[in-house]
Each structure stands twice: as C-alpha cells, then as structure tokens.
Amino acid sequence: MNRRNAIKTALGVAAVSAAGLRPAAASEQPVLKPARLRPGMTVGIIAPASSTGENEDIHAATEIVQSLGFKTKHSKNLFARSQYLAGSDRGRAEDVNAMFGDDGVDAIICLRGGYGTPRILPYLDYDIIRANPKVLLGYSDITGLLTAIHARTGMVVYHGPTAHHSYSDYSLAEFQKVLMSPESGSSIGAPPPFEAAPGRIDMKNRLTTYTPGKARGRLLGGNLTLLTSLMGSPYEPDFRGRILFLEDVGEAPYRIDRMLTQLWLAGRLQEVAGIAFGKFTDADAGSGNSFSIEEIIHMRCDELGVPVLRGLMIGHVADQTVVPIGIEAELDADHKTLRLLETPTT
Numbered sequence: 497m498n499r500r501n502a503i504k505t506a507l508g509v510a511a512v513s514a515a516g517l518r519p520a521a522a523s524e525q526p527v528l529k530p531a532r533l534r535p536g537m538t539v540g541i542i543a544p545a546s547s548t549g550e551n552e553d554i555h556a557a558t559e560i561v562q563s564l565g566f567k568t569k570h571s572k573n574l575f576a577r578s579q580y581l582a583g584s585d586r587g588r589a590e591d592v593n594a595m596f597g598d599d600g601v602d603a604i605i606c607l608r609g610g611y612g613t614p615r616i617l618p619y620l621d622y623d624i625i626r627a628n629p630k631v632l633l634g635y636s637d638i639t640g641l642l643t644a645i646h647a648r649t650g651m652v653v654y655h656g657p658t659a660h661h662s663y664s665d666y667s668l669a670e671f672q673k674v675l676m677s678p679e680s681g682s683s684i685g686a687p688p689p690f691e692a693a694p695g696r697i698d699m700k701n702r703l704t705t706y707t708p709g710k711a712r713g714r715l716l717g718g719n720l721t722l723l724t725s726l727m728g729s730p731y732e733p734d735f736r737g738r739i740l741f742l743e744d745v746g747e748a749p750y751r752i753d754r755m756l757t758q759l760w761l762a763g764r765l766q767e768v769a770g771i772a773f774g775k776f777t778d779a780d781a782g783s784g785n786s787f788s789i790e791e792i793i794h795m796r797c798d799e800l801g802v803p804v805l806r807g808l809m810i811g812h813v814a815d816q817t818v819v820p821i822g823i824e825a826e827l828d829a830d831h832k833t834l835r836l837l838e839t840p841t842t
Contacts, residue, residue, distance in 0.1 A: 525650030527714075527822055528629040530603070532841035533675045535565035537602035540595040541659050542571040543582035545637040546610020548660060551575055557607055557659040564663075564671075569601055581612045588612065589619035592641070596628045597621075608660045609636025614722070617641070617731050622648040631675060631841065634658050636745070636812065639718030644731035646716075646821050652840065655718045655741075655810070656818030664688075666815035674818040678839040685774070685808035685817040685834050701815075702807050703832040706793055709803035710828045711770035712837065715821050717741035719811075724755045727762055735767040739827050739834075741819055743774035743811030749786050752776060756796040765796065770803040770827040772834050774810025803829035 533539075539561050541554075548554055554575060558568050571591035576583025595604045617640065626649040632642065633654045642653040654675065657667055666688040673682055687701035716738035717723060723742070726732050744752065759765045776789050787795075797804045805827060809817045820840035827834055 528651040529842045530629045530631045539566040540569045540601040540604045542591045543607040544588050544641050545612040547577045547582035561659050585615045589616040593621045596625045603631035605659045606634030606638045608658045609638050613637050613640035617644045639722035643733050647733045652822040664814050670817040674840050678841045680838050683833050683835045688815050704806045705829045706804040708830050711803045712826050713737045713739045713769035715739050715825050720744040720755050724758050735764040737769050739770045739825050740768040741772040744776050745812035746778045749781050753792045773806035774808050775813050777812045803827050805829045
C-alpha cells in the first residue's frame with residue numbers, strides 16, 4: 497500500500513469511528529435468560545472487585561444470602577486480599593469462571609463492589625459463561641463485570657444488591673419481583689411508599705421528568721464511572737436503541753459532567769432510546785461554584801430528543817431495585833415509570 501492509499505484508508509477508518517459505527521454487538525446475539533431463583537437453590541458468592549474489611553463481614557454476607565432462603569457456596573478465593581483488591585486478577589477471574597462452570601451452583605451474587613472488575617475481563621471464559629446462563633447479581637463496580645458479560649454473551653445480568661447489602665422491605669420486594677416471581681409488565685424502581693400528610697411530602701425520593709415521552713428498548717447501564725471506563729475497550733456495550741440507566745456515588749458534579757460529556761462526545765448518548773437516571777448519592781460539589789446535577793442533565797440530554805427521567809431507586813441507596821440488563825422495557829417519562837415488557841428470568 498502506498499502512502500496516499502494508506503492515508504485514505506486511515507481517514508476512512510476515522511470517519512467510520514466518528515460516525516459511531518461498530519461491529520455487531522450483544523443486541524444482535526440471542527438473549528439468554530437465566531432461570532428464576534427458587535428457595536433451596538445454591539447461590540455462589542464471589543468477590544470479583546474488592547473484599548470486605550474483615551472475614552467476619554464475609555460470614556455476615558453469607559448469612560444474609562442464606563436468610564433469603566438459599567444455600568451458599570464460597571468461591572475458592574473469596575477470602576483473598578491484595579491491597580484494595582480481593583486477591584489477584586487471575587484468581588478473581590478464576591472464581592467467576594468456576595462458578596459458572598459448576599453444575600452445583602444455580603446463581604451467583606457478588607460480595608461487594610469497590611474496585612477491580614475491569615482488570616479481570618480479559619481472563620474470563622465467555623464460552624463457559626454463555627453455555628451456563630445463571631443469575632449474576634451486583635452493582636457499583638460490578639457494573640464492569642455485568643456489562644462485559646452481557647456484551648460478550650447476550651446473557652441477561654442483574655444490577656442490584658450485593659451479598660453484603662442488608663435488605664430493606666423495599667429491596668426484598670423488588671428482589672423477589674424480578675428474580676423469584678417474575679412477571680411481564682412489572683414496574684421497577686418506583687419510590688417506596690410514603691405516607692403524606694399536611695405539611696409533609698416525600699422530599700427524598702422524587703421522580704423528575706426532564707424530557708417527556710415514551711420509549712422502548714433493552715435495558716443497559718449501571719454505574720456511570722464503570723460504564724465510561726469501558727469506552728473504547730473490547731467490552732464496550734452496544735448503546736443503539738437501549739434504555740440507558742445510570743447511577744453513581746461520591747462523584748462531584750464536574751466529574752458527572754465529564755463522564756456524561758464523554759458518552760456524548762463518543763456519540764453514545766445520541767444512540768439510546770431513553771435515559772433513566774437513578775441516584776447520584778454523595779455528589780458533593782465542595783467549595784466554589786458548580787453546576788447542579790439537574791443543570792448537567794439538562795445540558796447533556798435536552799437535545800437528544802429522547803425521554804429522560806430521574807430519581808428511580810437505582811444505585812447506592814438502602815431501598816434499591818433490581819434492574820435486568822438486556823430485558824425489553826418501556827420508559828414512560830410522562831407517567832414516571834420504568835416497566836418490564838417481558839419476564840426477566842425463565
């Protein structure tokens with residue numbers, strides 16, 4: 497190839513990249529639904545990101561899972577620790593592969609989030625995972641694991657409480673609705689009941705419509721930081737036609753602005769059918785001037801022309817729903833609902 501043709505080829509590649517064109521992704525793969533959870537099933541507990549502070553915390557998390565009516569099985573490296581990671585990258589990946597390949601394990605719940613799932617993605621056996629669809633549940637940093645597995649296999653995965661998460665009545669009801677007694681048409685993420693009275697309304701859990709309208713598409717998303725960390729990698733998901741849901745914790749408004757701007761500059765926000773924001777907890781602006789989260793959402797989303805709703809019970813909150821990534825859903829920003837259009841498990 498001569499220099500002129502090489503330049504033309506490079507420019508063509510750049511044009512394709514700028515247009516947001518990408519190879520076929522999970523949306524074109526068969527959607528694999530795991531079996532619903534039933535009492536007496538065996539749930540594997542893994543730590544693909546960080547560990548807990550002490551071993552007793554792991555035992556407590558195990559008891560929480562058992563209190564839901566399940567038997568439990570610890571992964572081989574569950575008690576391993578390496579600085580802020582739950583052991584080595586290959587050891588944590590080995591635990592994920594082993595749990596999916598274990599016929600005696602019916603479902604998998606992650607111990608906690610923290611940091612580390614992107615580091616293990618190259619070491620996962622996606623063929624084993626695809627051949628053994630199981631409920632995989634977690635949130636926060638676990639978004640990296642959920643997103644990569646869904647993108648590579650088409651398997652439905654679940655953004656929701658980790659094993660080390662104490663269930664409120666609301667969280668338990670949402671968990672059971674999605675994973676144990678699934679029905680098509682179920683609404684998820686609505687605020688918990690609140691008894692209003694003269695001079696008293698629910699100030700904490702409010703649903704806000706930023707852009708009205710109704711949209712349908714498969715659910716995609718989770719933690720904003722983790723989702724943006726996968727951009728440009730082999731594990732970046734397909735945003736086209738998706739209902740994108742986002743949450744985060746401990747991120748100042750300028751950082752949320754930066755990450756949403758990255759998705760916008762990459763053309764990914766322009767591809768989605770609708771956006772459902774959960775909670776941005778502990779989003780302290782610190783000292784000095786700052787845009788509010790409300791202003792940032794308007795700046796990044798108003799011109800997209802898709803329904804945008806904020807305030808669903810998704811994220812780092814005590815009352816947390818379970819969101820099935822890959823399931824067809826309807827976002828109705830007018831009526832402030834997120835409704836599943838098919839059963840989230842088999």
